[in-house]
Amino acid sequence: MTRKSKLPLILLAVFALTQAVIGRVVVFPVWVKDYKPKGNQANAGGLSPDQLLLSLAGFRELIAGILWVRADSFFDTGNYDAVLPLIRLVTILDPHQIDVYATGMWHIGYNFTDEDQRSDRRYIPSALALGKEGANNNKETYEMFFETGWMWYHKVDDDYAQAVKWFEDAHERPDIIQARKNLLSMAYFRAGELEKGIGLLNKLYEEAVVAENKADATYGNTQVRETIENNLDTHLVRFVQRGEWARLQDAKNGTNTFEQGDYDTLPPHDVGFSARVTVEAPRVIRVEGTWNVLPIGSRIRIVLRDEDYPNAVPAGMQWDMTDEVTLDPPKDITFMQDQLFIRNRRFDRRIDMSKDVTMYPFTKDKYVVEFYYNPRSAPPHLQDKFGYTGIGFTDSNFLDLQARNGERVMYAKLELTRDQLLQRGEWADRNAVVQTKNFDPGKRVGSQKDIINIPNLRAKG
Amino acid sequence: MKQIWSIAATTLGEAIRRRVLLVILLVGVVFIAIAPGLGVLSARSETTVLRSMLLGIIQMTSAVIAVVLTVYMIPNEIERRTIYTILSKPVQRWQFLLGKYFGAVLSLAVMMALMTGVLCIAYWIQQGYNAQGLQDLLKAPVMFFVQMCLLAAIGLFFSTFVSPLVNFFLSGGLYLLGSTFSLLFQDMLANPNAPGVAKMIATVVNVIVPNFAYYNIQNPIINPQVVIQDEFQNYVKIMAYGVAYIGALLVAGILIFDRREV
Structure with a gap:
């Protein structure tokens, strides 16, 4: 090779071009698909320089493990705010730590509360986004699909089609454990897919019988079979008594046996909702009203939110509005959600938001107070009257078929202004009062006994 | 060819005698040996952490060895004037x-083989004999070896025209950049809000900078539930990339060294 030879230059050009083409066109897509660590590395900025260096040098799982141990110690000391960024870092560094995803989701969704233990619902979309991310990063196991479904089922407790979707995804994974399987049937019932619910219980029962009859069966197999058998029995009786079987037959045959039958859900029960909201002090409201239902398990949802709350729906929001896990939701929006408990066919609750100004900033001019009840969320003893989907439920004033796409729910809305809630301006020395048109103050006085003649399981169908 | 082999054999002998390299190697071996005891640091599966640590230690130690080994190669020959003896013989630059x-x-092959041997023993002691697990684990050191060959080529390339100290930081810095840039680059490409110009510049940098991250294949090894299709083909592609880049660096180094006054 002489200095005047062009061979080295040609070789250099060929090698340089080859590495560029192979690297960018051939290897990069493969690497992104199969080998790139999951998670956005740009978000790992919370690591100290030594941790970042170590994690980049290949000790990601070790650093993630150490951070998780540290997060655990913060849990023990009640320092919840410090836990959140650590959870995020751990999931970025090691996106296969399912425990961290599941715990993080629960923590974000449940543990940020005000002085009265009301969850900060502004965090729920982030909790669901974390669950979605965890499921996407761990598709081979049922766990995060189940956990995300559980959050829809239990915490959101409203959109059961979402719970069904996630639980079904969990069921597709072969590692799902027996005890988790039954919940899908419950989600089916609440989502109004009754035949699917009964069908799944039947299928699980058959599987449980096979497992119980195997040579290596344990006492646990018998327990599983008995649990499913009990569930199936109960639901079959309820299915008939609530008239759902008759309605299914009517739909198939074009008959009208349900209307003519003696079913517990007939005639629909008027819950007689009315409400009054009084602003007693800045950020403190008193909510009173009537609800003509048994006390045990009767909970009416109340929401106080900005009128223009982003992605709001009646008495809720689009909980899966984002795929981004935001640990710091906007501090200028207000969304309070609580439950009203019933006693003597009335509710009377004082809600104090004055101790948690960051959670209830009240920066907007207009607010709505929403009341919502979905019979699908009701406990079984109330559903014995209301039916699985609310066919035995009505309210002469506030039955709403629009709020949840045709579902039979109670929905009422009142309006308040910022000045009223904070007792400013013309409301500085007055208590604002808003109420539904049917609210009768006279009904507040005296005592009316609880109604306890809700039907129960009985021998004849 | 004979000349190249003679010089290579001499270089190997020198490397084995260099204390600094042996100390680094010893530190790596000790860390690998005690790694199984550190699994308790994590709340997660000990196997996962053990694999992560063992592979991390091998990679880090090998990178330090590769840099320290190559940054002195040409400058030392010139400083000790041994290069004149060699080049006066019928040996081309x-x-x-x-x-x-x-x-x-x-x-590098000898030292990494030693560390990998200790890794196998440590893994075997901790996990018991598991041929499949061990076989999976050993894929990473093989790819790390190609990665270190690339790093050595960078160190040697710079050693043809810069001092060892500068070379140390240049090669080390390039290794860090090459290990991290692809991660950030991919995140940037996936971010719809990133400016187009920034994406374009990042693409150019991604093509020029050696992508050491391509050899970090430990993710599916540490987390075996991740299923990779056409694994062997992937390795061949990644190795081809390394060979091409090493070829470019060696030719560039030859061009510079050929023109240098020694």
């Missing part, structure tokens, strides 16, 4: 450079 490079590669 390009043969000298290639010999040095292959010597470095051989040294």
Whole structure:
């Protein structure tokens, strides 16, 4: 090779071009698909320089493990705010730590509360986004699909089609454990897919019988079979008594046996909702009203939110509005959600938001107070009257078929202004009062006994 | 060819005698040996952490060895004037450079093989005999070896025209950049809000900077539930990338060294 030879230059050009083409066109897509660590590395900025260096040098799982141990110690000391960024870092560094995803989701969704233990619902979309991310990063196991479904089922407790979707995804994974399987049937019932619910219980029962009859069966197999058998029995009786079987037959045959039958859900029960909201002090409201239902398990949802709350729906929001896990939701929006408990066919609750100004900033001019009840969320003893989907439920004033796409729910809305809630301006020395048109103050006085003649399981169908 | 082999063999002998390299190697071996005891640091599966740590230690130690080994290669020869003795014989400069490079590669092979042997023993003690697990685990050191060959080529390339100290930081910095840039680059590409110009510049940088991250294949090994299709083909592609880049660096190094006054 002489200095005047062009061979080295040609070789250099060929090698340089080859590495560029192979690297960018051939290897990069493969690497992104199969080998790139999951998670956005740009978000790992919370690591100290030594941790970042170590994690980049290949000790990601070790650093993630150490951070998780540290997060655990913060849990023990009640320092919840410090836990959140650590959870995020751990999931970025090691996106296969399912425990961290599941715990993080629960923590974000449940543990940020005000002085009265009301969850900060502004965090729920982030909790669901974390669950979605965890499921996407761990598709081979049922766990995060189940956990995300559980959050829809239990915490959101409203959109059961979402719970069904996630639980079904969990069921597709072969590692799902027996005890988790039954919940899908419950989600089916609440989502109004009754035949699917009964069908799944039947299928699980058959599987449980096979497992119980195997040579290596344990006492646990018998327990599983008995649990499913009990569930199936109960639901079959309820299915008939609530008239759902008759309605299914009517739909198939074009008959009208349900209307003519003696079913517990007939005639629909008027819950007689009315409400009054009084602003007693800045950020403190008193909510009173009537609800003509048994006390045990009767909970009416109340929401106080900005009128223009982003992605709001009646008495809720689009909980899966984002795929981004935001640990710091906007501090200028207000969304309070609580439950009203019933006693003597009335509710009377004082809600104090004055101790948690960051959670209830009240920066907007207009607010709505929403009341919502979905019979699908009701406990079984109330559903014995209301039916699985609310066919035995009505309210002469506030039955709403629009709020949840045709579902039979109670929905009422009142309006308040910022000045009223904070007792400013013309409301500085007055208590604002808003109420539904049917609210009768006279009904507040005296005592009316609880109604306890809700039907129960009985021998004849 | 004979000249290249002779220089490579001499370089290997020198590397094995260098104390600094042996100390680094010893530190790596000790860390690998005690790694099984550190699994308790994590709340997660000990196997996962153990694999992560063992592979991390091998990679880090090998990278330090590769840099320290190559940054002194040409400057030391010039400083000690041994290069005159060699070049006065019928040895071309390009043969000298290639010999040095292959010597470095051989040294790396020996040292990494030693660490991998200790890794196997540590893994076996901790996890019991698991042929499949061990076989999976060993894929990573093989790819790390190609990665270190690339790093050695960078060190040797810079050693043809910069001092060892500057070379140390240049090669080390490039290794860090090459290990991290692809991660950030991919995140940037996936971010719809990133400016188009920034994406374009990042693409150019991604093409120029050696992508060491391509050899970090430990993710599916540490987390075996991740299923990879056409794994062997992937490795061949990644190795081809490394060979092409090493070829470019060696030719560039030869061109510079050929024109340098020694």
